[in-house]
Amino acid sequence: MTRAELAELAEKEQVQRDAKKLxxxxxxxxxxxxxxxxxxxxxxxxxxxxxxxxxxxxxxGTGCLGPCSRGPLVTVQRKGTPxxxxxxxxxxxxxxxxxxxxxxxxxxxxNLLPEDLPFFRRQQRxxxxxxxxxxxxxxxxxxxxxxxxxxxxxxxxxTPEEVCDGVTASGLRGRGGGGYSTGLKWQLVQxxxxxxxFVVANGDEGDPGAYMDRxxxxxxxxxxxxxxxxxxxxxxxxxxxxxxxxxxxxAAQRLKTAIRDAERxxxxxxxxxxxNFSFRVDIRIGAGAFVCGEETALLASIMxxxxxxxxxxxxxxxxxxxxxPTLINNVETFGNIAAIFTxxxxxxxxxxxxxxxxxxxxxLCGEVCNTGLIEVPMGxxxxxxxxxxxxxxxxxxxxxxxxxxxxxxxxxxxxxxxxPVDYExxxxxxxxxxxxxxxxxxEKSCMVDVARxxxxxxxxxxxxxxxxCRTGTIEIYRLLTRLCNGSAAARDLENLEKxxxxxKDTSLCGLGSAAPNPVLSxxxxxxxxxxxxxxxRRCPAGVCGMDVKPLHLxxxxxxxxxxxxxxxxxxx
Amino acid sequence: MSAITLTLNEELVTAxxxxxxxxxxxxxxxxxxxxxYLEGLEEMGGCRxxxxxxxxxxxxxxxxxxxxxxxMVVATDSETITEYRRMIVELLxxxxxxxxxxxxxxxxxxxxxxxxxxxxxxxxFDYLHQQLSMDASRERFALDHNRCVLCLRCVxxxxxxxxxxxxxxxxxxxxxxxxxxxDRPWGESVSCTDxxxxxxxxxxxxxxxxGATVGEMVKEREFLMRLLERRRxxxxxxx
Amino acid sequence: MKRLRLATAxxxxxxxxHMSLLDLGEFLADIAxxxxxxxxxxxxxxxxxxxxxxxLLEGAVANMENLELLQQIRERSRIVVSFGDCAITGxxxxxxxxxxxxxxxxxxxxxxPGTLPRSDExxxxxxxxxxxxxxxxxxxxxDAFIPGCPPEPDRIxxxxxxxxxxxxxxxxxxxxxxx
Ligand SMILES: Cc1cc2nc3c(=O)[nH]c(=O)nc-3n(C[C@H](O)[C@H](O)[C@H](O)COP(=O)(O)O)c2cc1C
Ligand code: SF4
Ligand code: SF4
Ligand code: SF4
Ligand code: FES
Numbered sequence: 008m009t010r011a012e013l014a015e016l017a018e019k020e021q022v023q024r025d026a027k028k029l030x031x032x033x034x035x036x037x038x039x040x041x042x043x044x045x046x047x048x049x050x051x052x053x054x055x056x057x058x059x060x061x062x063x064x065x066x067x068g069t070g071c072l073g074p075c076s077r078g079p080l081v082t083v084q085r086k087g088t089p090x091x092x093x094x095x096x097x098x099x100x101x102x103x104x105x106x107x108x109x110x111x112x113x114x115x116x117x118n119l120l121p122e123d124l125p126f127f128r129r130q131q132r133x134x135x136x137x138x139x140x141x142x143x144x145x146x147x148x149x150x151x152x153x154x155x156x157x158x159x160x161x162x163x164x165x166t167p168e169e170v171c172d173g174v175t176a177s178g179l180r181g182r183g184g185g186g187y188s189t190g191l192k193w194q195l196v197q198x199x200x201x202x203x204x205f206v207v208a209n210g211d212e213g214d215p216g217a218y219m220d221r222x223x224x225x226x227x228x229x230x231x232x233x234x235x236x237x238x239x240x241x242x243x244x245x246x247x248x249x250x251x252x253x254x255x256x257x258a259a260q261r262l263k264t265a266i267r268d269a270e271r272x273x274x275x276x277x278x279x280x281x282x283n284f285s286f287r288v289d290i291r292i293g294a295g296a297f298v299c300g301e302e303t304a305l306l307a308s309i310m311x312x313x314x315x316x317x318x319x320x321x322x323x324x325x326x327x328x329x330x331x332p333t334l335i336n337n338v339e340t341f342g343n344i345a346a347i348f349t350x351x352x353x354x355x356x357x358x359x360x361x362x363x364x365x366x367x368x369x370x371l372c373g374e375v376c377n378t379g380l381i382e383v384p385m386g387x388x389x390x391x392x393x394x395x396x397x398x399x400x401x402x403x404x405x406x407x408x409x410x411x412x413x414x415x416x417x418x419x420x421x422x423x424x425x426x427p428v429d430y431e432x433x434x435x436x437x438x439x440x441x442x443x444x445x446x447x448x449x450e451k452s453c454m455v456d457v458a459r460x461x462x463x464x465x466x467x468x469x470x471x472x473x474x475x476c477r478t479g480t481i482e483i484y485r486l487l488t489r490l491c492n493g494s495a496a497a498r499d500l501e502n503l504e505k506x507x508x509x510x511k512d513t514s515l516c517g518l519g520s521a522a523p524n525p526v527l528s529x530x531x532x533x534x535x536x537x538x539x540x541x542x543x544r545r546c547p548a549g550v551c552g553m554d555v556k557p558l559h560l561x562x563x564x565x566x567x568x569x570x571x572x573x574x575x576x577x578x579x
Numbered sequence: 580m581s582a583i584t585l586t587l588n589e590e591l592v593t594a595x596x597x598x599x600x601x602x603x604x605x606x607x608x609x610x611x612x613x614x615x616y617l618e619g620l621e622e623m624g625g626c627r628x629x630x631x632x633x634x635x636x637x638x639x640x641x642x643x644x645x646x647x648x649x650x651m652v653v654a655t656d657s658e659t660i661t662e663y664r665r666m667i668v669e670l671l672x673x674x675x676x677x678x679x680x681x682x683x684x685x686x687x688x689x690x691x692x693x694x695x696x697x698x699x700x701x702x703x704f705d706y707l708h709q710q711l712s713m714d715a716s717r718e719r720f721a722l723d724h725n726r727c728v729l730c731l732r733c734v735x736x737x738x739x740x741x742x743x744x745x746x747x748x749x750x751x752x753x754x755x756x757x758x759x760x761x762d763r764p765w766g767e768s769v770s771c772t773d774x775x776x777x778x779x780x781x782x783x784x785x786x787x788x789x790g791a792t793v794g795e796m797v798k799e800r801e802f803l804m805r806l807l808e809r810r811r812x813x814x815x816x817x818x
Numbered sequence: 819m820k821r822l823r824l825a826t827a828x829x830x831x832x833x834x835x836h837m838s839l840l841d842l843g844e845f846l847a848d849i850a851x852x853x854x855x856x857x858x859x860x861x862x863x864x865x866x867x868x869x870x871x872x873x874l875l876e877g878a879v880a881n882m883e884n885l886e887l888l889q890q891i892r893e894r895s896r897i898v899v900s901f902g903d904c905a906i907t908g909x910x911x912x913x914x915x916x917x918x919x920x921x922x923x924x925x926x927x928x929x930x931p932g933t934l935p936r937s938d939e940x941x942x943x944x945x946x947x948x949x950x951x952x953x954x955x956x957x958x959x960x961d962a963f964i965p966g967c968p969p970e971p972d973r974i975x976x977x978x979x980x981x982x983x984x985x986x987x988x989x990x991x992x993x994x995x996x997x
Contacts, residue, residue, distance in 0.1 A: 318641065318644050471750070471753065472623070472729075473624070473625045474625065474626055477755070482673065482704045496956075505666065506666070513630050558885065559889070561882075672907075678909055678910060680903055680967030691996060695995040700965060706908060706953075708912070708916060
């Protein structure tokens with residue numbers, strides 16, 4: 008396919024779309040599928056067929072729209088009016104909706120989300136711009152929304168150096184957690200020498216509760232592929248790998264379909280879009296280890312070795328897959344690339360604040376009214392995310408803390424609710440942006456218990472190569488367990504802090520060195536809770552059992568028993 | 580090879596480009612404790628005992644892998660680092676069952692020596708009391724998981740020096756175990772040549788000659804460098 | 819000169835450390851004038867006395883009786899020393915931590931070669947076993963450690979010499995190995 012043919016196809020798609028009087032977009036992201044959206048699609052399609060399939064009506068199963076707790080979601084697009092979103096639709100309600108439209112061209116108010124819902128209004132969708140609007144298994148729909156236009160532009164108008172410069176100018180930083188400048192990384196690989204080079208997309212996403220990357224891969228796989236292809240051109244790689252977490256079979260399947268379709272269309276494969284650039288992408292499926300998201304472990308896993316990190320340097324950009332320069336970026340990072348070139352690096356850089364540019368996708372969950380997937384400009388204050396977009400805590404409960412960065416991150420207390428959410432500010436507070444998990448907690452959450460939960464995760468996921476992480480995490484976990492069950496001794500708190508610093512400072516890879524963060528951060532903001540557990544054997548949030556006696560109390564009890572038996576004249 | 584200058588414990592020293600901090604320190608008689616590192620084997624960087632502080636680096640770095648660089652300022656035994664090393668040894672002692680009093684390696688064990696040297700006179704952390712097994716199925720040697728510190732010297736030597744790759748690691752985290760031939764009893768291993776290299780290089784009483792009782796297992800590690808040098812000499816003659 | 823009020827105690831251990839103490843031989847005679855042995859298996863005292871200067875404790879904390887005694891010792895002594903590997907690491911005594919107390923009692927008192935007294939009877943004559951054997955420092959604060967199984971007499975001697983001088987115990991590298 009040539010660039011002109013691509014533009015023609017896009018135009019045709021758009022015209023066809025505009026010709027429809029009514030389009031029903033049924034969200035088929037994993038959460039909505041779980042809520043039964045497949046049956047909704049089937050019922051609607053059947054209804055359409057029964058009514059003689061009017062050409063001006065269309066039902067589309069799309070990727071994730073975002074407000075996942077309200078699924079199944081149905082978006083109604085009518086010419087000339089703003090989109091309407093219906094929540095919690097079952098097949099009967101959906102058919103009733105269609106009936107109402109067919110009978111009187113009117114739409115019911117039941118289950119309709121308010122038009123100006125801040126959940127949508129306050130978001131800015133760059134990465135997720137077509138998520139929830141297109142059928143992820145239909146490449147033409149992606150093209151119809153301007154898909155692969157950025158790739159064509161880059162291939163035909165720019166040199167690889169210019170592409171790297173463009174990414175640098177956009178200010179984009181890695182969305183996989185580290186926040187390293189994406190443009191600089193691309194330049195490093197571009198300048199690297201090797202017989203071959205590789206591009207790798209990291210879709211391992213192992214943080215508990217996070218599903219940004221899954222959603223993107225499932226809902227808009229072509230956006231990721233397009234980003235990878237642009238990267239391949241920029242750094243001089245002809246082979247890409249996308250490493251998908253084993254627990255994401257739907258993502259893998261949709262990517263597979265997408266790769267096949269893209270190669271058929273000539274937007275991937277040999278001589279992409281009639282240029283001299285060739286680029287193939289293969290999928291690699293992980294086997295369920297969090298540590299395989301770490302870049303050196305991930306590369307080892309792609310090469311068929313034990314998924315274990317190694318010491319850097321050399322960085323993958325210098326020596327990655329089979330010793331060749333390798334660019335590894337997060338899936339969401341790649342999801343930003345096409346937009347940088349369609350809107351222009353300067354426009355992209357105008358979103359966000361300070362050194363954090365563009366938007367960030369978050370999985371908003373925990374004690375908050377609107378849970379789901381959101382995309383906001385960097386630097387939006389936490390308060391707005393939680394109260395405007397998230398709708399606050401259920402029942403107006405008081406906010407206690409938000410946890411970002413999952414098992415590698417930390418928490419932000421109520422006193423810091425106005426903190427702008429970007430790389431620098433979160434780090435200042437002892438947390439991290441991480442990959443985008445955002446858990447909201449109210450007064451019913453015990454911070455010691457939360458820290459313990461994450462430590463349990465880390466000790467399970469430690470690869471075992473280095474001592475501080477392998478054994479330190481389990482010892483930290485035991486100390487936290489003693490605090491939570493009431494059997495802690497005074498020195499336990501001191502040992503806890505010492506161990507945390509050891510593990511942080513001496514672990515080999517990021518898993519270990521970040522594992523103490525949830526403890527250190529809760530200790531910093533909620534030390535009084537730790538002390539209540541220790542000294543008063545009391546859990547202020549009422550979560551912990553506190554039902555195990557510390558040794559000194561056991562001995563005291565024994566003494567009392569001895570005294571009592573002597574008083575009663577019994578032999579002990 | 581070009582020479583570089585760096586500061587080691589406040590003294591200016593010269594080194595060759597490409598040397599690790601550990602190699603430079605050893606040449607200047609500065610002791611840095613090590614456990615997984617063994618001259619002649621590929622570095623693994625797992626035990627973290629050799630961590631040293633480098634000015635300008637946010638975290639300590641492993642001396643066994645990190646290359647010395649021009650102008651580097653290295654401190655090998657600050658109070659923080661020494662305390663970290665002590666804690667690491669304590670973690671190892673707590674992880675598995677190191678009852679020195681009844682161990683074949685008592686008296687010549689590298690872990691025992693490290694503990695004494697670093698002043699570990701007690702372990703602050705919980706002993707994990709993992710119930711681990713012993714594999715005595717091989718005719719001449721045995722593996723006691725209770726004493727294993729997962730330094731992987733056995734894995735590396737069997738793979739790179741003996742060329743048999745009998746050993747590997749199963750599981751992860753604290754459940755990691757050394758396994759022979761993809762997790763078979765060592766006695767059923769077909770790849771093992773009974774060369775004994777792994778046994779000699781194992782720092783603790785985890786790998787030992789059968790028949791040895793408490794304190795009787797004395798190991799000879801010097802063979803490794805002798806062997807590698809001879810091989811190098813032969814290769815030199817051939818090319 | 820005021821004599822050092824020295825106590826020794828035998829918790830969950832095999833008495834080997836006390837044997838090693840006796841192996842000091844002549845040195846014991848040399849220091850006899852400077853110490854007053856106020857408690858332990860070597861003297862006839864029922865209660866642990868008050869105002870003890872130094873307590874050398876052999877063995878780990880294995881049962882409620884050990885626990886009670888240890889806490890009493892800590893309260894009544896200025897310097898408490900973990901004496902030998904069982905006191906410091908749990909050592910051989912703690913090998914029973916691989917089993918639950920119930921299984922252990924059944925194995926020893928019901929299924930084992932000597933089946934009397936039975937476990938329910940054992941409950942009446944044995945002090946209640948703790949779920950896990952613990953090193954002393956996990957129960958109370960410890961001031962000095964003399965490792966070894968048993969500690970060589972020269973280690974004990976070095977430690978006692980320092981303690982008699984009122985100094986902190988400092989063993990050399992060779993003297994501080996476990997085992
Ligand atoms: C334990 C651990 C797990 C990680 N998991 C992921 C992951 O699931 N996805 C991801 O993109 N990056 C993950 N990373 C970060 C990667 O190592 C790497 O920095 C990232 O993929 C680089 O991409 P970026 O520059 O686009 O962020 C992880 C790092 C560590 C230490
Ligand atoms: S920090 Fe943890 S996960 Fe990373 S290498 Fe060490 S043991 Fe493995
Ligand atoms: S004896 Fe030799 S061949 Fe066998 S496992 Fe050890 S090193 Fe490998
Ligand atoms: S068996 Fe010995 S050499 Fe092998 S990993 Fe364990 S301690 Fe190291
Ligand atoms: S000796 Fe360097 S990490 Fe083990």
